[in-house]
Amino acid sequence: MSGLAPSPPDRPVIEVVAALVTGPDGRTLLVRKRGTSLFMNPGGKPEPGESHVTALCRELAEELGLVVAAGDLVRLDTIRTAAANEPGHDLVAHCFTLRLADPRHAAAAEIEEARWVDPADPDVALAPLASDHLLPWLVRGL
Template structure:
């Protein structure tokens, strides 16, 4: 009898933003009906470029109108999905530095918080934020 093949977990692909204001705090959001705080972003639509998807998601979720040229690529990160147990996440991440912290929660976002990357407190964090993006900010700020 041959061993069963290892089946990789289902994959979710997203775009996400590390939104930073001048004091170094970063914006995390919590979607309605979930517990974990995460970086704003979402799933690209079919055929949509990564930057265009993130521009759209930032406008829909938190009311930010940004030019795609303001998004600086940080890289692609792999981790566990926060809200889909047993799923893997591949996130194409961009940095967005804001001069003003004005935004509003909209669409599926229930709550937002500006977080000190060095001391996020007791917020429940999505794996992408906890394992990759907050540590990235600490190392590069």
């Protein structure tokens, strides 16, 4: 299953890694970056030469204090969609699932707020990757 779709050649692309994090109660963890209004899946931009898995483990530790082993991440898909906070840009997100037995986390770095939400009724404004792709997969039962 691939969410990659052709895009106009004049749209700049931002490459990121993202985690579809679920807790023991079926809720999913979303974050809102400082100065923004939309909630999104945790993750970020890989550093030059960094693998997608390594980048996601680093981002989860920096942003949420989650220490995640590479083997805890399960490759889901690569998705192309509209970028949430960069008008006129597309996002190419390398997505992984992560199931946490312990839902404790601590928002840090550029994260203003982190919230566990019901994927069927998130009750927050969502970024396109979350609203159009990742949360619907959870609702359908991945």
